[in-house]
Amino acid sequence: MRPHEAQIARRVDAYVLGVIDGRILANRRAVLACQRHERDLARQGSENFPWVWDAFAAWHAVHHIEKFVHVEGDLAGTPLTLDPWQVFVVASLFGWVHKDTGMRRFRKAFIFVARKNGKSTFVAAICLYMLSLDGEPGAKVFTAATSAEQARVVFEVAAAMAEAADAWRSARQVKVEQHKIRIISDRAAVLKPIATQTKSKDGKNPHFASLDELHEMEDRSMFDSMVSALGARSQPLLVSITTAGWNTAGVCYEQYRYCCQILEQVLVDDSYFALIFEADAKDKPEDETSWPKYNPGLQSGAKSLQYMRDEWSAANASPAAMGEFLRKHLNRWTAVGESAVDIDGLKEAANPALRIEDFASAEGVAGLDVSRKDDLSSLIVVLPREDGKYIAFGWHWCTAKQIAQPGLEHLAGWERDGLLTACPGALINKAAIQEKIRWACGYFNLKHVTFDPHHFEDHAQELLDEGLPMLELRPSRMAMDIPIDTTLGLIEQRDIITNGDPVLLWAASNLIVREGPTFQTMEKPFESAKIDPMAALINAVASLEIELDEEPESHNPYDTGRSASFPC
Numbered sequence: 001m002r003p004h005e006a007q008i009a010r011r012v013d014a015y016v017l018g019v020i021d022g023r024i025l026a027n028r029r030a031v032l033a034c035q036r037h038e039r040d041l042a043r044q045g046s047e048n049f050p051w052v053w054d055a056f057a058a059w060h061a062v063h064h065i066e067k068f069v070h071v072e073g074d075l076a077g078t079p080l081t082l083d084p085w086q087v088f089v090v091a092s093l094f095g096w097v098h099k100d101t102g103m104r105r106f107r108k109a110f111i112f113v114a115r116k117n118g119k120s121t122f123v124a125a126i127c128l129y130m131l132s133l134d135g136e137p138g139a140k141v142f143t144a145a146t147s148a149e150q151a152r153v154v155f156e157v158a159a160a161m162a163e164a165a166d167a168w169r170s171a172r173q174v175k176v177e178q179h180k181i182r183i184i185s186d187r188a189a190v191l192k193p194i195a196t197q198t199k200s201k202d203g204k205n206p207h208f209a210s211l212d213e214l215h216e217m218e219d220r221s222m223f224d225s226m227v228s229a230l231g232a233r234s235q236p237l238l239v240s241i242t243t244a245g246w247n248t249a250g251v252c253y254e255q256y257r258y259c260c261q262i263l264e265q266v267l268v269d270d271s272y273f274a275l276i277f278e279a280d281a282k283d284k285p286e287d288e289t290s291w292p293k294y295n296p297g298l299q300s301g302a303k304s305l306q307y308m309r310d311e312w313s314a315a316n317a318s319p320a321a322m323g324e325f326l327r328k329h330l331n332r333w334t335a336v337g338e339s340a341v342d343i344d345g346l347k348e349a350a351n352p353a354l355r356i357e358d359f360a361s362a363e364g365v366a367g368l369d370v371s372r373k374d375d376l377s378s379l380i381v382v383l384p385r386e387d388g389k390y391i392a393f394g395w396h397w398c399t400a401k402q403i404a405q406p407g408l409e410h411l412a413g414w415e416r417d418g419l420l421t422a423c424p425g426a427l428i429n430k431a432a433i434q435e436k437i438r439w440a441c442g443y444f445n446l447k448h449v450t451f452d453p454h455h456f457e458d459h460a461q462e463l464l465d466e467g468l469p470m471l472e473l474r475p476s477r478m479a480m481d482i483p484i485d486t487t488l489g490l491i492e493q494r495d496i497i498t499n500g501d502p503v504l505l506w507a508a509s510n511l512i513v514r515e516g517p518t519f520q521t522m523e524k525p526f527e528s529a530k531i532d533p534m535a536a537l538i539n540a541v542a543s544l545e546i547e548l549d550e551e552p553e554s555h556n557p558y559d560t561g562r563s564a565s566f567p568c
Contacts, residue, residue, distance in 0.1 A: 002056075005056050008058050008059040008062055008087075009055050009058075011062075011084070011091075014084065016034040024084070024299070026277075026293055029260065029263050029278065030293075030296075032263040033276070036262075036263060037092065040053075050098055050099050051096050052098075054102075057095050058092075058094055060094070061091070065080065065126065066080050068128065068161045069161065069164050071121075071161055072157070083299075083302055085277075089122075089275060092106070103234060104235040106271060106272065107237060108239075108240075108273070109239045109272070110255050110259045110272070111239065112244070112259075112275070112276040112277060114331050115329060116295075116297065116302075117296060117302060118297055120153055123210045123239065124143075124157035124158035124161055125161065127208065128162060128165075128181075130237070131189060131208075132168075132172040132183055132189070136233070138207075140188070140206050141208045142193070143155045143194070144196075144210065144211050146195065148193065148195040150195070151212065152193045159181060162174055194222075204225070204226070204229050205229055205232045206226060206229055206230070206238070207236055210239045211226070212241060214252040215242050215247065215252040215253070216245065216252075217252065218250065223240075224251075226238050240252070240255060243331055244326075245327060246323070246333065248333060249526055254525075254529075256276070257509075257529060260509070264347075266502070266505050266506050277295070277296060278332065279330040285322075285326065286312060288305070288308075294330060294331050308329060341511050345491045346496065346498070348494055349491075349496060350499065350501075351498075351499065354393075356393055359383055359393075361443075362391075363384070363447065364447070365446060365450065365543040366437075366446050366449040367451075367539030367540025368449060369451075370428065370433060370455045370456040370459075371428055373399055373427050374527075376402075376420075377396070377397040378394055378503075378532050379394065379433065380392055380394045380533065380539075381394075381440055382540040384544070388495065389494075389495045390495060391498075392498050392540075394498070395421070395436055396419070396503045397423055397428055397432065397433060398411055398415075398421075398428075399423050399428060400423065400424050401426040403415065403422055410506070419503055430456065430459050431459075433459070434462065437449055437463060437468065438466075441469070447469060448543040449463075449468065449471060450539040452475050452539065471543055480521070481520055483538045483541050484513060486541050486545075487537060490541070504537065506530075507530055510524050
């Protein structure tokens with residue numbers, strides 16, 4: 001490794017390892033991002049992970065970006081020196097490449113960072129690099145936002161940077177105009193701002209696009225049009241950089257949750273880089289010692305501690321200002337809480353070696369949650385152990401139509417791996433679910449199969465008529481309050497052991513429990529975030545309240561001839 005390559009490797013390692021071992025104060029998900037980098041280094045170039053770390057490519061980007069100068073504030077006119085977290089971002093985006101083609105790994109990035117941490121200067125410098133130094137003919141670079149004014153924030157910084165970089169501008173034949181920055185020798189190469197309200201966002205063919213303050217975008221048209229246009233380039237990059245907001249129905253919160261699931265290893269997406277700075281659940285807004293965890297600029301001096309103190313004083317004196325402080329400086333979504341489930345508890349208790357074949361005739365219960373067409377349907381069997389823990393196996397269904405919907409692409413992978421059954425067409429095949437219940441009642445010794453009658457009442461009645469131990473549970477707030485608490489507690493105690501079921505894990509990461517004045521309710525943050533497998537698990541836990549040695553009212557005619565083979 002050449003000296004300059006070794007230097008960039010040291011800068012990246014200093015940040016990554018410092019965050020992981022606690023020398024650099026960081027929030028939980030920033031730690032997860034650094035751990036992801038370390039895991040990838042350990043498996044780079046392997047059969048299942050064809051990406052490798054290219055120190056020269058990482059150095060080239062950081063080196064040239066740091067040749068620009070600051071154009072605002074006290075640092076105006078001084079060379080741009082990236083903060084350690086920014087070095088990690090740039091080196092990751094440009095350093096990870098395919099081992100055979102050399103093409104970049106990451107096509108999208110989500111950077112979630114509080115206000116006043118230097119993001120406009122940072123993104124503007126990346127824009128200029130992508131326009132003229134990335135070796136892309138006809139590079140089209142866009143600074144995008146919900147309004148023309150916001151879109152011009154990064155553009156204006158980039159334009160001022162370009163004006164200040166005389167040698168670079170002359171060597172690259174760069175011309176700065178009022179509404180665009182052009183490369184004279186490459187007429188197709190251009191950098192310009194674009195807003196959500198622009199009539200047509202299609203046909204832009206971006207090499208690089210930055211989406212500023214994604215949380216302000218009321219619809220997803222800009223995001224979707226940019227994502228769909230990425231396929232026209234060999235190694236395009238879309239970077240969303242934003243603070244938190246309040247609209248949990250928007251594309252920003254959807255991408256935030258998706259990236260949380262990547263970092264928590266609930267979902268796998270090797271083409272998506274994610275770095276999330278935010279307050280951890282137990283951090284108190286007034287605690288100055290926690291502020292650098294989600295304001296990385298405080299550790300480098302890019303953000304003033306006095307500024308944060310002033311903002312906190314204003315927020316503490318005004319309830320109306322508190323929400324703004326939480327969103328902009330602690331990066332907390334103010335309209336919704338964290339996932340209610342201890343994801344680490346569910347992951348750490350998982351045992352991939354569990355085999356259904358080892359539990360024939362085991363006594364237990366089951367929970368069922370059935371949809372008609374738009375959600376998942378799940379059957380979860382829960383088997384108590386003598387040590388107070390519970391084994392849980394799950395079966396899940398969706399429709400073929402759902403697999404093709406945006407935001408649910410991972411369902412196809414689970415179907416391919418046999419972890420999810422896709423019903424043909426647009427409706428759930430309830431007859432298949434009935435057959436699975438018949439099999440489960442025969443294979444295990446189930447005392448109850450608890451079900452919500454909505455969408456399944458007639459089918460459940462057929463099973464009852466056959467003598468199966470179906471137990472109706474209407475999901476009222478009062479009825480579900482205790483089962484929700486019990487389920488969450490069992491997971492937190494590592495008492496629910498799965499075989500690593502990724503569908504259940506994903507549903508758990510989506511589940512939000514909203515506290516009411518008397519009872520709590522289950523919610524999902526947005527439409528594509530499904531929680532049905534968790535609803536089935538909670539239904540099963542609800543029936544655990546009934547004594548397992550209680551005899552069902554009807555004889556189970558499927559209690560003989562158990563077999564390890566079972567229908568899909």
